[in-house]
Amino acid sequence: MVSSMIFLTLVLSGCFTTNPPTNHGNYILYGNFGITTDKYKEDANWDQIIQNVFGSSYRVADWNDFVQYYNKYGESGLIQLLDGLQLSDYQDAAWLKYNGQSNDTDDRYYYLERHNHNIPSYFAAFATIDNHLVDLGSWWGERKILAIKK
Structure with a gap:
């Protein structure tokens, strides 16, 4: 009975969802x-890609969206979110913005990378959530893009 009440409290508080991630082919x-x-x-046009893929009710996610999510739902909630977005393994990463900006130099662009509290020695983190559960880095290459509903 107590465990059922705890589960119900977590679901109603929004910390946990009973809805699984939904895969729509070109996005989750x-x-x-x-x-x-x-x-x-x-250097792709992330804003246009998100509009094309998700529609006008979404925008490119910002690091601060994840900070707010963590502040509301804690470590377990953030882990569930990352797992739901298929960023479940060590060093899984995706592009996002930081304070509304895509890049910090002409050729280094912001991304979130999962480190499970074990940041690599070579990783230069601009910011961290939950003692390096995830970190904000910048680099180049190819990655998935994170989005959030407006």
Whole structure:
């Protein structure tokens, strides 16, 4: 009885969802967040890609969206979100913005990378959530893009 009440409290508080991630072919949705299934280069037009893939009710996610989510739902909620977005393995990463900006230099673009509290020695983190559960980095290459409902 007590465990059922705890589970119900967590569900009603929004910390846990009973809805599984939904895969729509070219993107995955989990709650208000989404991620593309295709990878894109760092200098691609992320805003246009998100509009094309998700529609006008979504925008490119910002690091601060994940900070707010963590502040509301804690470590377990953030882990569930990352797993739902298929960022479940060590060093899984995806593009996002930081304070509304895509890049910090001409050729280094922001991304979130999962580290499970074990940041690689070479990784230069601009910010961290939950003692390196995830970190904000910048680099180039091809990654999926994170989105959030407006």
